[in-house]
Each structure stands twice: as structure tokens, then as C-alpha cells.
Amino acid sequence: MERRHFLRQTGALAGAALVNGLGVASPAAMHVPKGTAEHVVFIWLGGGMSQIDTFDPKPRGNSKASPKLAGSEYDTIDTAVPGVQFCEHLHRTAKLADRLTAIRTVNHRLVDEHAFGTNFVHTGRLISGSVTYPSIGSIIGHVRGAVSPDVPAYMLIGYPNVSRGPGFLGAKAGYVYLVDTDSGPAGFSRPQDVTPRRVERRRQLLQPLSERVPDDSVISQYRTAQAEALRLAGPDFMRHFRLQDEPDDLRNAYGGEFGQRCLLARRLVQAGVRFVEVSHNLNFINGTGWDTHNEGQQNQHLLINELDTALSALITDLEQQGILDKTLVAIGTEFGRPAAYDARGGRGHQGSCFSLVLAGGGLNHQGAYGVTDEASKKIVEKPISVPDFHATIHAALGINPAHELFDGSRPIPITDQGKPIAALFG
Numbered sequence: 086m087e088r089r090h091f092l093r094q095t096g097a098l099a100g101a102a103l104v105n106g107l108g109v110a111s112p113a114a115m116h117v118p119k120g121t122a123e124h125v126v127f128i129w130l131g132g133g134m135s136q137i138d139t140f141d142p143k144p145r146g147n148s149k150a151s152p153k154l155a156g157s158e159y160d161t162i163d164t165a166v167p168g169v170q171f172c173e174h175l176h177r178t179a180k181l182a183d184r185l186t187a188i189r190t191v192n193h194r195l196v197d198e199h200a201f202g203t204n205f206v207h208t209g210r211l212i213s214g215s216v217t218y219p220s221i222g223s224i225i226g227h228v229r230g231a232v233s234p235d236v237p238a239y240m241l242i243g244y245p246n247v248s249r250g251p252g253f254l255g256a257k258a259g260y261v262y263l264v265d266t267d268s269g270p271a272g273f274s275r276p277q278d279v280t281p282r283r284v285e286r287r288r289q290l291l292q293p294l295s296e297r298v299p300d301d302s303v304i305s306q307y308r309t310a311q312a313e314a315l316r317l318a319g320p321d322f323m324r325h326f327r328l329q330d331e332p333d334d335l336r337n338a339y340g341g342e343f344g345q346r347c348l349l350a351r352r353l354v355q356a357g358v359r360f361v362e363v364s365h366n367l368n369f370i371n372g373t374g375w376d377t378h379n380e381g382q383q384n385q386h387l388l389i390n391e392l393d394t395a396l397s398a399l400i401t402d403l404e405q406q407g408i409l410d411k412t413l414v415a416i417g418t419e420f421g422r423p424a425a426y427d428a429r430g431g432r433g434h435q436g437s438c439f440s441l442v443l444a445g446g447g448l449n450h451q452g453a454y455g456v457t458d459e460a461s462k463k464i465v466e467k468p469i470s471v472p473d474f475h476a477t478i479h480a481a482l483g484i485n486p487a488h489e490l491f492d493g494s495r496p497i498p499i500t501d502q503g504k505p506i507a508a509l510f511g
Contacts, residue, residue: 118510120481122446123232123411124354125225126399127362128347129243130392131203132375135382135422135432136440137461139389140187142172144459148382148430155424155460158385166452174389177397182452184400184409185444186509190455190464193420193471197434199376202419204248206441209475209500216492219252221475222360224499227251227258228484233357235321237261240270240353242346243364253492260362261317266345269326325349325356335402344395351402354412365392375418378431400444413446413481424460438464441474446481449511472503480505 137143138158146156161170164182171179171187178185195201201212210218219227226238241249241262251258263270328336328345331352339348343365350361366374366388373381375388396414403409421439422432438457444450456466476486479499486503489496 117485117487118480118505118507119483120447120510121411121483122413122481124358124408124413125222125360125446125478125482126347126350126354126412126414127222127360128392128396128414128416129362129364130375130388130416130418131364131366132199132373132377132418133202133420133422133434134375134416134418134440135377135385136189136438137422137424138385139172139175140440140442140453141189141457141461142170143424143461146424146426148426153426153430155426157424158382164452169452172389174386175393177393178400181397181400181444182450184404184450185414185442185452186448186450187440187442187453188455188469188474188506189438189440189453189457189461190466190468191439191441191471191474192464192468193436195420195436197420197436199419200248202434202436203246206417206419206471206474207248208252209472209503216497217247217250217252218497219254219258219490220249221478222249222260222362223251223254223258224490225360225479225482225484226260227254227490228488228499229359229482231357231359235317236325236353236357237317238359240358240360241362241364242266242349243362249362253497254490263326266326266328266342266349269323325352328352335398338394339398339402340391340394343391344398347395347399348402351399351406351412355406355408365395377422378427378433379429380431382426382431396444403445409445410447413448413478414442414444415478416442421461423462435462438462443477443481443509448481448509450509454506454508469506470503472501473506474503476500476503477505477509479503480510 142157142161144156145160146158147154148158157172160173162173162176162179164171164179166182169182193205195205204212207220208218209221222239231238239260241260244264245262249260261270326349328348331348336345336348339345346363350363353361377385399414400409403412420434420436423435427433438461454467455464455469457463458465479486486500486505488499490499
């Protein structure tokens, strides 16, 4: 047998073995559902939301007994989906459970530390010494672009950090961010004495210097970002931040500062922003945020109530605006919490089993997905990895989770072998 013929035959056999289950098939060869969503509102609950006290409640425990009794902090209530229950402080969201899915079996095997978890849930990748991976917001903004050319593709309502950033995609895939919903993002309102004519003169002065920058350099990425900022600066973009234009009844329905951020997110997706991240509890209303060690657990209901008010208002508002099927609402957090209490009545960290949530986006929602044990500690049915969660978001937006980006000449798939949750696509 000739060497060339032998190699061709063995290569074909190896490929068949992979496809027939003797190995792992390439993600690109798998069937990938394709959704029709156009936008994402990604709500970030920094600190580690306790799934057993929110979307995956279990029999009641007691944090104040001696000895302490492991279990849920609160009573459970039925939802709009038969057989699915949430905690009593999610009573508004429970009525909308048929528009969402609490994915109860998300898990990772990281050290349960906040920075690692935050980075992993945002990027779907372990921290690497050689590659800075882009966040899911940067990836979606980069692949799909803004829906409207008059707004950026990716906006962050909260504090910026590298986990939310563009990584190897560079500054052109970055975000516009703001913390204060009243004033909007800094630097986009021109001083009154700076007329459009003066802006154009400044651009002309910069142009000869900009043209000297090589197209393949790092500086050229910032040149692109600067051009984008100059293009957006002005009243046409800033008008989207005028929450006072909304009816008082609607603003009141969203609740406090966090709710106003969610209302702003709705305005931004209507304006054409592709991906908006909204951080919850920037002011630590319960003293500790979602990181409910020690006494922070005792005031956790304040956070849950605020989330319930804003999330239910957002889902209802998107539906009334006719864009819920086009807008995927995702809730992320770095890990969950164990059923057992610590010495002072709080909870530790748990990455082996926790809940993330998806709502709207045209998905086939079922209230809850996956089954955990009586302590919400071990997964009984349907485990979902963080890359799977990312793949589901990408597929909802019509993006193949195996789509490749390039770090220099190195191809990197946008998920780490993530597979969409097929049951959500019907």
C-alpha cells in the first residue's frame, strides 16, 4: 500500500471514530440551535447569590438555633409553573416564572474565590498567564455589533474591571460605562462652548497624527475607540439617559437605584445597544452585598426584595414594549452558597452547585432546569457548565458557540466547548 493511500485511509477512520462516539466530535460538527434574540441585559449579582435562599429553595433551616439547622433561610412559594417553587421574597418574579428559567445545576471546580469566579462567569475561561480572554459582553458586541450605528455595542452600568473587558480583542471591543444613572456616562456631553464646528476642527487637527499609526499596532485600537467616542459625543446619544422622560408610575414600579439601572438598560436596548451589563447593589444595602458571610445573611432579604422588584418590572416592561422575545435577560453571579451556616449565621462559598437565570429572548422557558439534592449541594440531574451557559446565550442570539476569534494568529473558540441547553430551544 502506498504511504499516501495509507494516510488517507487512517485519517478517514480516525474521523469516523470521532463522529461515531469513540472520541469527542468537534463542536463545529454538532447541531447548534439558532435563536432570534437581538439584545442581552446581563444582571450581575456580585458576591455570590445564595441559590438555596432564592431560585432553588429547600426545606427551611434555622440560622439562629443552637446548633444551627442547615436549610433555606426563607419559606417557599409556588410559581406560575406547576411544580416550580422560589423563595417567598421572589413573589413578583414567581408570577412570571413561565417567562424565565432558573438553571439550578450550574457548576465549576474553581477555588471558590470572588475574583476567580467573577472572571470565569464573565469569560467562561480559566485565568491564563498568556492570554487575556474577552468577556461575553465584548464577544457579543464584537461578533454582532450594535443594532443601531448611533449607540455602542456594549455598555456597562457599574464599575469596570478586566473581567468585563475585551481581552485580546482590544479596545475596539470595549465598553462604555457609567455608575450614576442620573448623569449618564462621563465625557460624552460637550461643554456648551464646544460647537460641532469646533469638534470637527479638533478632529482635523488629530487626523495627520492618527494616520501615522500602523494599522496593526495596539495604538491603532485606541485610535478606533477614540473615533467611536467622538462620534457618540453629543445630545443624540445622551438623550437615552433621560429617565425623567419615562412615566412616574413606571419608574416607581422599577423601585430604587438598581431598578432605575434596569429601566435604563431597557431604554438602551431599545436604542440599539447589543449587550448591557447591570451591576446590582453597588451601595451594599445589606452591609455585605451578596457575599453573605456572618451577619450579612440576616439582611439578605433586602437584596432579594430589590432584585424581585426590578427583575419583575424589567420582564413586564420588555413584554409591554413588545421586545421581550428579542431581549435575553441573564442573571450571573460568581458561585452559590452551602445549606450549612457558619458560626455567626452566614454562609460560605459553593461553586459545585449554584443557580443562574435566563428570561425572555424567545427561549422555551420552563421555570427551572436541572435537579439538585435536598441541600442544593449536589447535582442530581442535568449539570450545566459555565461554558454551557455562555453557549446558550450565544445560541439565543444566533451565534455559533464554536465560532472562532483570533488572538494574533491563534484561533480561539468563543466558548470552551460549551453546548447550548437544547431544551430551551423548541
